[in-house]
Amino acid sequence: MAYAILNGKMLDRAEAKVDMEDRGYQFGDGVYEVIRVYNGKLFTLDEHLERLERSLTNISIKPPFTNQELTEMLYQLVEKNNLETGIVYMQITRGVAPRNHAFPSGGVTPCLTAYTKELARPLAQLKSGVKTILTEDIRWLRCDIKSLNLLANVLAKQKAADNNCYEAIQHRGHEVTEGSSSNVFIIKNGVVITHPSDQLILKGITKDVILKQCESLQIPVEERVFSLDELSGADEVFLSSTTSEVMPIIEIAGNSVKDGNPGPVTRKLQEAFEQEIVEQCGELKQSI
Structure with a gap:
């Protein structure tokens, strides 16, 4: 039962x-x-x-x-x-x-x-990375509230599914906001960049864990708006959420992110995130 x-x-x-x-x-x-x-x-x-x-x-x-x-x-x-x-x-x-x-x-x-x-951990995707699409962000202007009103998110996620992709990266005009059910990060020249936790995105719990790990690992962070051009020119891209953890993005709208493999900074953050799980919940049966 x-x-x-x-x-x-x-x-x-x-x-x-x-x-x-x-x-x-x-x-x-x-x-x-x-x-x-x-x-x-x-x-x-x-x-x-x-x-x-x-x-x-x-x-x-x-x-x-x-x-x-x-x-x-x-x-x-x-x-x-x-x-x-x-x-x-x-x-x-x-x-x-x-x-x-x-x-x-x-x-x-x-x-x-x-x-x-x-729900098992998505270990295969965490190892290999995932593909994404781009879509205009048509949600309301209080995305910081974790509201039951998710129709715009559902439409974006379905668009990703229709294109055999894991997630839809949303943007308002030329400015990237977040995924349909995730926060998005880019890495350029060793600096982790992610949208500030304002009213246009949900303040992710996993995102906050990652930012604390960046501080501990002395990885520079910029919480600021970044553009579609910066997204396409990033050295590494990853998304985060409760169920996706630290998920490498290897393709965006049909274009590979660098060489199409998860990058070293993303891997370092995945290791740190797994260690956080171990500290709070005990040893994991399987690791990335």
Whole structure:
């Protein structure tokens, strides 16, 4: 039996249902987090819960549970589902109310749902690198909120899939923002460059881990806007996300990045990221 959480209760996942007038279903009125699990332990959990709280605050939803309560529930969920390697998905919506664009007045309780999914590390792609496409960024202007409104991201990801690519790198005009579900980094002359964590991108948890590793490894970093020309002329390119970790990009829109192989700085950051996993979650059964 698989288990899920609905409003603090552990249920058979098949029985965990939400009302058709839940505002998450009707308006995308809610936020979510995806948390990686290695060796049955939740990686960077505190950082994910802090971001969840920021997202809720930004759309005026009062958290229905404390971070401590969420931590206890999520670990119980992982244990009940015997999850070793995978993810926990959780979301909080404004709750159930008769359909009206404006916020419901009083008495509405936010709705929490969470479940687990087995998901192996993408070791083959981490070793060889992945291909990507380019697409115009058509999302709204508050991408820093991890909102349930993901239709533009879905369209970009499907465009990548239709072109047999792993990810779509988005840009607003000539300025690169991020992937459809990832942050993007370029490396030029040994300097790691990535878009600043402003309202045009999601402040990635994995991105923050990488930036800390750069500091420890004394790798120079520039958090600034970079252009499509800089992207095409980069020495190395990689993306990061909860499920993709530090993923080398070897091709963009049909053009190879340098010699078409993951570069040395990317490899160094992959090693450092794996070490971070080991420190938080224990030894990995397989490494890159």
